[in-house]
Amino acid sequence: MINFIAYIDFKGLKGEKINLESNYQNQIRKDFTQSFKNDFVLFKHNGSDENFKLCNKKDEKFIVFTTIFEEDRQVLIKKLDVNDDSNIKDSELMLKLYLKFGESGLQCLSNGFIFILIDLIKENVLAFRDHIGIKNICYFKNGSSIYLSSSFKNLFNLDNKNFSLNLDKVDNFLSFNDFSNTDTFINEINKVPPSHFIKYYADQVKIIQYSKYKLKNNLASVNDQINGLKHFLKKSVSIDRSSKHSKIGFLFSGGLDSSTIISFFRIIKKINHEIFSFSSHYKNIDKDVIHLIDESSYQDEINKMNDINSISFDGCNETTLSDIDFYLKIVGQPFFFPNLYLSKKSFALASEKGISLVMNGNDGDTVISHGYEYFQELFLSFKWIKLFKEINKTATVRSQSKRFILKRTVLEQLSLSNLQFRYAKNKHLKNISTSNHSKAIEIQSLVANYYGIEERYPFYNRELIEYCLNISPNLKNKDGHSRYILKEAIKGVVPEKIRKRHSKSNLAHALCKNFVEKDSKIIDQELSSPNKILRGYVAIDDLKSSWNSLKENPRKYATRSYVPSKIFSFVVLNRWLRINGHKIKKLEKYT
Secondary structure (H helix, E strand, C coil): CCCEEEEECCCCCCCCCCCECHHHHHHHHHHCCEEEECCCEEEEECCCCCCEEEEECCCCEEEEEEECCHHHHHHHHHHHCCCCCCCCCHHHHHHHHHHHHHHHHHHHCCCCCEEEEEECCCCEEEEEECCCCCCCCEEEEECCEEEEECCHHHHHCECCCCECECHHHHHHHHCCCCCCCCECCECCEEECCCCEEEEEECCEEEEEECCCCCCCCCCCCHHHHHHHHHHHHHHHCCCCCCHHHCEEEEECCCCHHHHHHHHHHHHHCCCCCEEEEEEEECCCCCCCCHHHHCCHHHHHHHHCCCCEEEEEEEHHHCCCHHHHHHHHHHHCCCCCCCCHHHHHHHHHHHHHCCCCEEEECCCHHHHHCCCHHHHHHHHHCCCHHHHHHHHHHHHHHHCCCHHHHHHHHCHHHCCCCCCCCCCHHHHHHHHHCCCHHHHHHHHHHHHHHHCCCEEECHHHCHHHHHHHHCCCHHHHEECCEECHHHHHHCCCCCCHHHHCCCCCCCCHHHHHHHHHHCCHHHHHHHHHCCCHHHHHCCCHHHHHHHHHHHHHCHHHHCCCCCHHHHHHHHHHHHHHHHHHHHHECCHHHHC
């Protein structure tokens, strides 16, 4: 992960430096190995000459910083019709792309990227973030200056800044309504949303969308749509095969998504490519719930193959809350990711094996969709006979009642805010556009970076997302099978036992068990000394009562209960305020 921080003031830096808290200064000095400074810009990063360019012509004075993947570099070389010369820097290619095609030209990039253009003549700054948020950009406007960085914590650790707590964020975080893709827990620090860029000019920040997914009618035959999906799945895992990535790691649960990614990679990999799978098992959990959580039998279907180096660990030995100070130090602000311990353990093991690239099959559920948006479209279009037939097939396949299927897939989804999304494609687009994706990527990538790991997210490939949005809705759920088109596309690639599975692991059983057996101390500690601010948002006595009930019967709260999530959110936020309260200068006012 390329890390950076920039300080820009077109009125002149006047000898100022990027001042960070003393205990953070040494870390930054080691992390940021590259530095540039002139009268208006101070830029520090840990990349190379590939990422940074200074254009100092008479009529063009630019500072360019970028990070792109090798696959997109090849796209740029072809689009710009330049020689495939390794001497052409990524920053130079991106500048050429922008100067020739403008902001719309960046839509040709299918993977994560950052593109920052500082125009010293026009005195403006442009900072672009990729379509889904694989790369992160935070910014902080301070008078006539603006700070940009790849992470929240770099800005939050700036010294002597009058930061204030974002109380709306606190409220939304604790009530599970945190849907913003721009704000942070500090009012003064914001994020560039995915598919957008910010323009800083004349001391003003403007957020502009440069990229949108295109929805269109898909007139292709069923077989053509299946083969099209197979094509884009192969393309999404066709990463740069340079020698520096001779070992490739995979976060592998045994579910449909992670199995799809590792299986497609197997059929296109080079002979000398080593594949490592990292999986958690729960063989030592209580016998009455082991069938609800442990996926070892599915993992074995792929791990037993000769070209797979499988590495497994006991998920019951790991928790997130017991190591919360580590995570808060890495992420910098509160987060909701109870199962983050799975990624952390996998990254640590990968690092020990000398692996620097890990593929993450995250969120194929949303990208390809289970197809229940189609059920909602049938309901809102009054096509109830057709809807009944689809629900009947689903109930038969899943051995569940028709009433249950109707309630879960249609009736519970019909909020007032969702009624505007009558058509399945529009609802699918809404789901893929939520902030959940970029938040999860940001958090996992920061942990991966700590272990020297670069993550890839094949399902978040832009071309694959746009293709899946335009698949005929009735192929996403067909004949009672959710994700029908995916299951057809992976025939002969993914083992049949996995391809035909309908179950999904419920990790909440391990979460509740570990709350009681491993996290009780920190949960009790934070509940016994809540920050005064949080008393206005959380009924502490009720939460304590729920916690006591959970300790008596963890299994009761592992299914469709908000209690574990409420406990996790409160502990993380309360702990963060305890550790970082001194940085929030106006905290006493809120109290």
